[in-house]
Amino acid sequence: xxxxxxxxxxxxxxxxxxxxxxxxxxxxxxxxxxxxxxxxxxxxxxxxxxxxxxxxxxxxxxxxxxxxxxxxxxxxxxxxxxxxxxxxxxxxxxxxxxxxxxxxxxxxxxxxxxxxxxxxxxxxxxxxxxxxxxxxxxxxxxxxxxxxxxxxxxxxxxxxxxxxxxxxxxxxxxxxxxxxxxxxxxxxxxxxxxxxxxxxxxxxxxxxxxxxxxxxxxxxxxxxxxxxxxxxxxxxxxxxxxxxxxxxxxxxxxxxxxxxxxxxxxxxxxxxxxxxxxxxxxxxxxxxxxxxxxxxxxxxxxxxxxxxxxxxxxxxxxxxxxxxxxxxxxxxxxxxxxxxxxxxxxxxxxxxxxxxxxxxxxxxxxxxxxxxxxxxxxxxxxxxxxxxxxxxxxxxxxxxxxxxxxxxxxxxxxxxxxxxxxxxxxxxxxxxxxxxxxxxxxxxxxxxxxxxxxxxxxxxxxxxxxxxxxxxxxxxxxxxxxxxxxxxxxxxxxxxxxxxxxxxxxxxxxxxxxxxxxxxxxxxxxxxxxxxxxxxxxxxxxxxxxxxxxxxxx
Numbered sequence: 001x002x003x004x005x006x007x008x009x010x011x012x013x014x015x016x017x018x019x020x021x022x023x024x025x026x027x028x029x030x031x032x033x034x035x036x037x038x039x040x041x042x043x044x045x046x047x048x049x050x051x052x053x054x055x056x057x058x059x060x061x062x063x064x065x066x067x068x069x070x071x072x073x074x075x076x077x078x079x080x081x082x083x084x085x086x087x088x089x090x091x092x093x094x095x096x097x098x099x100x101x102x103x104x105x106x107x108x109x110x111x112x113x114x115x116x117x118x119x120x121x122x123x124x125x126x127x128x129x130x131x132x133x134x135x136x137x138x139x140x141x142x143x144x145x146x147x148x149x150x151x152x153x154x155x156x157x158x159x160x161x162x163x164x165x166x167x168x169x170x171x172x173x174x175x176x177x178x179x180x181x182x183x184x185x186x187x188x189x190x191x192x193x194x195x196x197x198x199x200x201x202x203x204x205x206x207x208x209x210x211x212x213x214x215x216x217x218x219x220x221x222x223x224x225x226x227x228x229x230x231x232x233x234x235x236x237x238x239x240x241x242x243x244x245x246x247x248x249x250x251x252x253x254x255x256x257x258x259x260x261x262x263x264x265x266x267x268x269x270x271x272x273x274x275x276x277x278x279x280x281x282x283x284x285x286x287x288x289x290x291x292x293x294x295x296x297x298x299x300x301x302x303x304x305x306x307x308x309x310x311x312x313x314x315x316x317x318x319x320x321x322x323x324x325x326x327x328x329x330x331x332x333x334x335x336x337x338x339x340x341x342x343x344x345x346x347x348x349x350x351x352x353x354x355x356x357x358x359x360x361x362x363x364x365x366x367x368x369x370x371x372x373x374x375x376x377x378x379x380x381x382x383x384x385x386x387x388x389x390x391x392x393x394x395x396x397x398x399x400x401x402x403x404x405x406x407x408x409x410x411x412x413x414x415x416x417x418x419x420x421x422x423x424x425x426x427x428x429x430x431x432x433x434x435x436x437x438x439x440x441x442x443x444x445x446x447x448x449x450x451x452x453x454x455x456x457x458x459x460x461x462x463x464x465x466x467x468x469x470x471x472x473x474x475x476x477x478x479x480x481x482x483x484x485x486x487x488x489x490x491x492x493x494x495x496x497x498x499x500x501x502x503x504x505x506x507x508x509x510x511x512x513x514x515x516x517x518x519x520x521x522x523x524x525x526x527x528x529x530x531x532x533x534x535x536x537x538x539x540x541x542x543x544x545x546x547x548x549x550x551x552x553x554x
Contacts, residue, residue: 002029002053002061002104006039009111019109029053029106031090032066039095039110046091053082053106061106063088082106092116153180184246213239220538233263233270242537253532257281257520260531282529283519288510291474302471307509314503318466320449321502344490354483356473362387375444376400377436385437390461393437397430405429438463474507478534 003025010018024038031039032050041050049066056062061082069076071089080086086097092114099107131138156177160166170176186194193199200208214220224230242259244251257280263270264279277287288308294315295303305313326342347365349358366372367387374385386396405426438454441447451466491497493508517533518526 001025001027002055002106004029004038004053004106004108007098007107007109009109027054031095039108041090041093041110043091043093043112043116046093050090053108055104056081061100061104157181182246185248187245187247187252188249189252190245207238208240210239213243223537229271255530255532257530260537281519281521282517282531283514283521286510286519289475289507291505291507292471292476293474293505294469294471307507313505315471315505317470317502318451318468319470319502320451323496323499323504323506325500327497348490350482355479355481357482359472373444374437374446377433385433390438390463390465394430394434394461397433398426401429401433402426434463474505477539479536479539480534 003023006022006024008020008022010020012018026038029039030037030049030052031041032048033041033043033046034048037049047067051066051070052064053061054064062079063070063072063077063082064079065077069078070080072080073087080088082097082100084097084099088095092112093110094113095108095110097106098109157180160170160177190200200212202209202212222230223234242254244254261280264276267274267276267278277285279286288306290304290306291313292302293305293313294317295301296316301316307313326347347360350356351358360366362372367374367384374387376383376385380400383400385393388396402423405422409422437446438452439447446452446465450468453464453466455462455464485493493512494506495508496504496506499506516527517529520528520530522528
């Protein structure tokens with residue numbers, strides 16, 4: 001690396017030298033007229049790339065001419081070693097190597113010693129005619145232009161805007177006088193406001209206030225949930241700084257990273273107490289995803305955990321489920337004894353927006369597909385145990401077997417007065433079926449999918465089923481459009497083929513996303529993804545977002 005102190009020497013009217021210094025550096029120093037040259041000599045008598053200063057293999061500085069030899073101390077050289085005090089000419093400029101340190105720092109001065117002659121100064125070229133010699137005056141032309149601009153771009157638009165008679169008389173003109181004030185086509189969402197500019201521009205020559213925007217956009221969420229912190233950081237930021245209208249379809253919503261990086265690139269500087277890290281782009285320094293993980297029942301049981309964390313990356317949903325079993329063709333049989341090839345979309349139905357998936361239920365997902373059923377023991381044709389609370393199940397069992405006992409007694413001409421015996425038989429049959437449903441881990445029982453405990457203090461409904469609370473959105477502060485990823489298989493991103501437990505979390509890591517998404521940069525083989533590809537500045541967190549001190553979506 002060559003580090004050079006470049007000194008430009010110029011002369012004042014008295015001939016005194018004026019020195020202007022600047023540092024330049026590079027593996028080589030290019031000298032010439034081209035703008036990219038380190039030593040820029042703006043004169044047409046100098047070639048675009050005239051000469052180069054570079055290191056030799058021995059570590060010495062050499063001056064080399066690109067196309068023509070260089071005049072060095074009165075002799076022409078194509079390549080010469082630089083020495084302190086050496087002077088050489090490049091076009092009309094004289095350059096001097098004033099000093100060279102042991103560390104390789106070079107001091108190089110240059111001065112224009114052969115300037116071009118001015119017209120009329122013994123050059124044979126006539127001096128140019130001045131504007132005053134033509135009879136014209138700069139002042140008169142400036143005044144006429146100023147008057148024309150004031151009338152066309154101020155007086156006429158103001159008159160047209162404030163005077164209804166003038167506005168009515170000029171309504172059929174192809175171009176109205178206020179057209180110079182038109183900032184451009186409004187966005188489609190604001191097109192209805194075109195007829196009345198004062199809806200937004202309530203005061204002339206004053207930017208639109210935030211209160212004006214908020215009068216319509218009342219339910220727009222804040223970027224930061226903490227109102228005090230949001231006001232501290234964004235209190236003096238106008239909506240129109242990010243949302244530029246009068247740009248047609250483009251401009252109202254920004255999609256580049258620039259505005260986001262202004263804050264998040266130096267988030268620690270803006271908010272020292274923030275637990276977030278500085279982020280500049282998705283493929284450079286974006287941290288691992290933070291997931292909302294349910295570790296225990298209840299709303300307070302959801303914690304935000306980084307995917308890179310070594311512990312805590314299991315979900316406590318209260319449900320027993322194995323993806324591996326459902327993908328094993330040897331274990332899954334279709335009614336009729338035929339093996340069934342289960343696909344992800346058999347259970348996971350996309351919602352209307354194709355952002356996420358519809359909630360799965362026992363009735364609509366497991367029973368309607370004829371894969372699972374809650375049978376009595378022994379099975380009763382045309383009847384299934386309802387998928388409901390323990391109390392509802394027990395009531396159904398008692399009612400069913402009480403009716404069956406009564407029907408059996410009537411068919412056998414039993415004494416109708418023996419009610420206690422009928423009741424005891426029904427209770428015994430209901431208890432036997434309940435014991436089978438709630439304690440046997442077999443296909444078609446409650447214990448097959450649910451965690452069940454027994455409460456001996458309750459004789460009527462002695463079983464307690466753990467509440468099921470499955471996470472709907474693992475990343476509630478971001479969005480993921482599943483509909484735009486139809487070209488990929490679910491298992492390309494979600495590693496569930498070997499998942500044996502419902503507590504397994506198959507959310508892809510950021511490394512998996514980076515295989516296809518390249519951040520804001522443009523590439524041929526990856527998708528360009530800016531911050532708003534996954535994050536919405538005004539987006540409200542979805543369900544299962546825990547109570548947290550996080551100060552920004554992530």
